[in-house]
Structure formats: structure tokens, C-alpha cells
Amino acid sequence: MLELFTKYQEVFTLPIGFIIVAISANQLARLFQQIHLPLITGLIVMGILTGPYLLNLIPIAAPFHLKYINDISLGFIAFAAGAELYLKELKKQINSIKWNSFGQLFITFIIGVGALWLAADYIPFLANKETKVVLAISSLMATIFIASSPASAIAIINELRSKGPFTQTVMGVTVVKDFLVVILFSICLSLTQSVLKESSFDFIQIIIVLAEFLISFVLGIFVVGYALKTALSLSIHKRTKSFLILLIGYSAYWTSDWLAIFSLEKWGHALFLEPLLICILASFYVTNFSKFRAEFLNQIRSLELYIFVAFFTLTGASLNISVFKNLFNTAFPNEPVPPVISIEEFVSIFFIFYFYITFIKQLENVINF
Numbered sequence: 177m178l179e180l181f182t183k184y185q186e187v188f189t190l191p192i193g194f195i196i197v198a199i200s201a202n203q204l205a206r207l208f209q210q211i212h213l214p215l216i217t218g219l220i221v222m223g224i225l226t227g228p229y230l231l232n233l234i235p236i237a238a239p240f241h242l243k244y245i246n247d248i249s250l251g252f253i254a255f256a257a258g259a260e261l262y263l264k265e266l267k268k269q270i271n272s273i274k275w276n277s278f279g280q281l282f283i284t285f286i287i288g289v290g291a292l293w294l295a296a297d298y299i300p301f302l303a304n305k306e307t308k309v310v311l312a313i314s315s316l317m318a319t320i321f322i323a324s325s326p327a328s329a330i331a332i333i334n335e336l337r338s339k340g341p342f343t344q345t346v347m348g349v350t351v352v353k354d355f356l357v358v359i360l361f362s363i364c365l366s367l368t369q370s371v372l373k374e375s376s377f378d379f380i381q382i383i384i385v386l387a388e389f390l391i392s393f394v395l396g397i398f399v400v401g402y403a404l405k406t407a408l409s410l411s412i413h414k415r416t417k418s419f420l421i422l423l424i425g426y427s428a429y430w431t432s433d434w435l436a437i438f439s440l441e442k443w444g445h446a447l448f449l450e451p452l453l454i455c456i457l458a459s460f461y462v463t464n465f466s467k468f469r470a471e472f473l474n475q476i477r478s479l480e481l482y483i484f485v486a487f488f489t490l491t492g493a494s495l496n497i498s499v500f501k502n503l504f505n506t507a508f509p510n511e512p513v514p515p516v517i518s519i520e521e522f523v524s525i526f527f528i529f530y531f532y533i534t535f536i537k538q539l540e541n542v543i544n545f
Contacts, residue, residue: 178292180393184371190235190237190238190241191242191245192348193233194234194238194242194245194486194489194490197218197226197233197234197275197487197489198485198489198490199485200222201218201219201223201226201479201485202219202485202489203220204218204222205217205218205221205222205485206243208221212232214331214332214335215331215335215484216335216488217326217417218330218490219484219485219488219489219492220488220489220491220495221492222492223488223489223490223491223492223493223494224492224493224497224502225492225496226251226489226492226493227492227493227494227495228498229495229497229498230491230497230515233488234267234493235289237336237503238362238490238493239490239493243450243491244426245470245486246487246490247420247425247426247430247451247489249425249483249484249486249487249490250425250429250451250452250455250477251422251424251425251426251427251428251429251451252403252422252425252480252483253326253327253330253483253487254419254425254452254453254455254459255324255404255421255455255456255458255459255472255476256330256334256452256459256476257326257330257347257350257351257456257464257478258351258456258457258459258460258461258462258463259459259463259469259472259473259476260330260333260343260344260347260453261335261348261351261456261460261464262463262469263464264270265344266344266348267346268341269341269345269348270507270510272341273348273349273352273420274326274347274348274352277348277349277352277353278291278356279358280322280349280353281322281353281356281360284318284321284322285318285319285321285322285360286316286318287318288314288317288318288319288321288322289311289314289315289318292309292310292313292314292317292318292448294313294314294353296314301313302314308371309372310434310506311369312364312367312368312371312372312420313368315364315367315368316361316364316365316367316368318364318502319357319360319361319364320361320362322357324350324353324354325340326327326350326351326354326452327487328349329346329347329350330347330350331480331488333346333347334476334477334479334480334484344406351456354391354452355459356500357451358385358389358450358543359385359386359389360514360520360523362381362385363481365381365383366379366382384445384447386448388449388450389450389453391449392449392450392451392453392454393453393457394442395428395431395449395454396453396454396456396458396460396461396526397457397461399452399459400424400428400455400457400458400459401459401460401462402461402462403424403427403458404421404424404459404461404462404472405419405425405461405462405466405468406457406466406474407424408421408462408466408471408475409468410462414475414478417475418475418478418479419477421475422479424445424458428449428455428458431449431451431453432448432449432450432451432454435448435449444500457474460520464491476486506511
């Protein structure tokens with residue numbers, strides 16, 4: 177009986193404790209807006225401060241046990257992204273989105289591979305390796321350089337209430353590039369594995385990834401999109417409808433996790449759907465091919481603050497600041513690193529970035545003038 181009570185106590189106390197921390201983080205993060213920094217910057221910083229590696233108000237197990245909060249938030253953020261892709265407004269930006277997406281993808285990739293290849297002798301795990309091994313690993317790392325955060329882009333756009341051609345182009349590029357990066361990463365991963373194992377290139381892996389994208393596309397339009405459209409068509413209370421929207425977004429992530437485990441046990445190979453893409457396509461379908469676009473946008477506006485506070489606070493708490501110490505040790509093995517960042521160092525770094533941003537803004541004003 178005592179064990180059962182302890183188990184359920186953890187189930188309830190962790191979310192309640194996180195809610196209290198998130199509410200406090202939201203209030204304190206608004207101080208960052210007064211110095212012209214985005215709210216999400218403040219939320220991430222507050223998450224780091226209250227996380228397990230500093231104040232430990234959010235325990236180290238929280239990101240794992242509160243994964244459902246992360247999944248619900250990502251589903252909502254994907255809905256918000258798809259809602260910005262309104263075809264009638266995007267027609268003039270199609271060429272701009274196309275060239276920006278492919279330009280960022282290939283130019284950044286080529287520069288990344290070249291820079292890593294030239295700096296290979298100074299990177300411990302690339303030093304003294306064969307050229308083909310260096311190029312293979314560099315291609316995999318360069319793919320990571322290209323990746324961006326749709327969540328951050330959407331959060332800043334929504335916070336600033338940004339509208340117009342530039343915002344539409346940014347959203348379009350973010351979504352298209354996210355799709356292309358996953359394909360490029362799978363190709364580079366197969367290439368790197370074949371080079372390291374000295375085996376032939378695994379074309380099957382590429383086919384599987386494309387099949388996963390096809391399944392995600394079908395589920396996004398015809399299953400999740402239709403469910404989202406149905407939820408919006410119901411004559412129910414606004415809060416109940418909001419709950420259904422969040423539940424539909426969460427279901428895409430839950431289904432993806434379940435399918436990965438089921439396929440691994442059944443066939444020995446995990447199938448990974450793209451829940452972010454599924455939710456973006458579902459939102460895109462509702463925005464462009466239904467009469468519920470206005471109501472859908474109102475639902476997003478009413479929920480976005482709660483979602484962003486929970487997501488970015490939890491993201492900050494998940495950041496292991498000791499990783500930066502390990503990176504420093506890797507880059508400068510002979511330099512001593514203090515075990516933690518002192519308050520003086522934290523304040524110094526903060527004000528350096530603040531004055532840097534202020535200087536850039538003043539410089540932009542001079543140039544515009």
C-alpha cells in the first residue's frame with residue numbers, strides 16, 4: 177500500500193511541481209523582454225537555472241517523466257507552423273522559398289564539410305583518419321549544421337505577431353528545409369556507416385526513409401487532418417475543443433513511438449514516422465482546404481503562451497550544462513575548466529551578449545538612416 181502511494185505521489189507531484197516552476201519562470205522571463213530579448217530566451221534561461229544541474233527545482237528525471245508535455249507542445253507547434261502556410265498568401269513567395277531552402281541546404285552543407293575537412297587535424301576524433309572517413313563523418317556533422325528549430329522560429333514569430341512576405345518566406349523555408357534535412361541526414365548516415373564498416377552503400381535504408389515519409393504524408397492529410405477538421409466542426413465549448421486539438425497533436429507522437437517499438441519487436445527494424453511533418457500537413461490541410469481556418473487560428477492564439485512556457489522551460493531544464501565543459505575539454509585538452517559556471521561568469525556572459533545585441537541594433541538603425 178505504501179509503495180502504491182509513493183508511486184502515485186510521484187505521478188502527481190512532478191507535474192504539479194513543474195507547473196509551479198513554469199508559472200514562476202513565465203513571470204521572471206518577462207524581464208528579458210524589457211531588455212529586448214525574446215520571451216523564449218528568458219524561459220530557456222529560467223529552465224536552466226531551475227533545472228537539475230543548477231538549483232535542482234526540476235529533478236533530473238523530469239524530462240523523461242514529463243515527455244508527454246514535450247510531445248503535446250511539439251504537436252501544437254507543428255499545427256501553428258502549418259497554419260502559417262496559407263497558399264493564397266504564399267504564391268508570391270514560392271520562388272523565394274524554393275531558392276532559399278535549396279541554397280541554405282547545399283551551400284551550408286558544402287561549407288560545413290569543407291571546414292570540417294580542413295580542421296580535421298585539430299578535432300580529436302577526426303585526426304589521423306583516412307580522407308574518406310573524414311569526409312563521411314564531416315558530411316554527417318554538416319547535415320546537423322543545416323538543421324534549424326521550427327519551434328523557436330514559430331515561437332518568436334508568434335510572440336512578435338510578425339506578418340508579411342518575409343515571415344511567410346521564413347516559415348516556408350523552415351518547413352521545407354526540415355523535410356529535406358531528414359532525407360539528407362539518412363543518406364549521409366548510410367554513407368558514413370558503409371565507410372566505417374567498409375560495406376556497400378545501403379540503398380534499402382533510403383527506401384525505408386522515403387516510405388516513412390510517404391506514410392507520414394498520408395496520415396497527416398487523410399487521418400490527422402480529417403480528425404482536426406472534425407474537432408473544429410463540433411459545436412462544443414471552446415476549452416473542450418482546445419483539449420481535442422492538443423490530444424490530436426499528441427496522438428501523432430504517441431503513434432510514432434508505438435510504431436517504432438512494435439516494428440522493432442515484430443520485424444527487427446524500427447519504423448520512424450515524422451510526427452512533426454504529420455501535424456504540419458494536418459494543419460496545412462485544415463488551413464487551405466476547409467472553412468475552419470479562422471477558428472483554428474483563434475485556437476492557436478489562445479493556447480500558444482501556455483504551450484511555449486511549458487515547452488521552453490522544460491527544454492531549458494533538459495540542457496546539461498556540463499556538456500559545455502566536456503566540449504571545452506575536447507577542444508582545449510590542456511586548459512583547466514572550473515567544475516561549474518560561477519555567478520560572476522554567468523552575469524558577465526549575459527551582459528556581453530546584451531551589449532553585443534544592443535550594438536548590432538544601433539548599427540542597423542544607422543544603416544537604415
